[in-house]
Amino acid sequence: VTVPAPESRPPLAALPALLAGLPRAEYARLRPDLEVVQLTLKEVLYEAGDAIEHVYFPIDSLISLLTVLAAGAIETGLVGREGMAGLSIFLRAPGADRRAVCQHPGSAVRLPAGAFLAAVEQGGALASRLLPYTGTLLRTAAQIAACNRLHTAEQRSARWLLMVADRVGAGPLPMTQQFMSEMLGVRRASVADVLGTLEQAGLIKNGYGTVTLLSRTGLEAAACECYMTICEAA
Numbered sequence: 001v002t003v004p005a006p007e008s009r010p011p012l013a014a015l016p017a018l019l020a021g022l023p024r025a026e027y028a029r030l031r032p033d034l035e036v037v038q039l040t041l042k043e044v045l046y047e048a049g050d051a052i053e054h055v056y057f058p059i060d061s062l063i064s065l066l067t068v069l070a071a072g073a074i075e076t077g078l079v080g081r082e083g084m085a086g087l088s089i090f091l092r093a094p095g096a097d098r099r100a101v102c103q104h105p106g107s108a109v110r111l112p113a114g115a116f117l118a119a120v121e122q123g124g125a126l127a128s129r130l131l132p133y134t135g136t137l138l139r140t141a142a143q144i145a146a147c148n149r150l151h152t153a154e155q156r157s158a159r160w161l162l163m164v165a166d167r168v169g170a171g172p173l174p175m176t177q178q179f180m181s182e183m184l185g186v187r188r189a190s191v192a193d194v195l196g197t198l199e200q201a202g203l204i205k206n207g208y209g210t211v212t213l214l215s216r217t218g219l220e221a222a223a224c225e226c227y228m229t230i231c232e233a234a
């Protein structure tokens, strides 16, 4: 995490969804503790079990939540400007429930855990917003778990590219086959095949380490129903 220097209080227009439009008094209490930080690609914010020192509200970055097994890690949640990483602390868990990794570099608003807990214990608008958001993340994790088991690599890749683009734009998205393979739990050779198929169909453009979405409707047709189910859960 890079903490830019003093101008780092977030401008109101850039606030992520959970912080935007809070009651004036509540925002005024939070503001001295909010800082804008730059997240770099693949930066690990927490490992499962880590004490959470800060919560993160992405502005134009994207944070991937990964469930870690001995056999490897797989993505079971995504946090963009609609959400917050570090939700375990809201649930009063002793540590992070999953690994959190920056999947798309960019800025985020960061808040120290103590200031965050003090704010939500006062029971204001932020706490009220976090309850339905917790439900959204739970439903999304359940959907992704089922998706990973039952849907094809092509369906899952299309679903995932749409979810990423919804949060950070259509690209070019910095993306290697290795990274996509890790996020989706798909063999790297399968990722290469799938990206080739989607490109031939005119749905994406593969660059050097980037993917650009060309047809949202085409990708929606290629994705499994999980994409719409996850959108509706939000």
Ligand SMILES: [Zn+2]
Binding pocket: 146, 147, 148, 151, 155, 156, 159, 224, 225, 226, 227
């Ligand atoms: Zn699916």
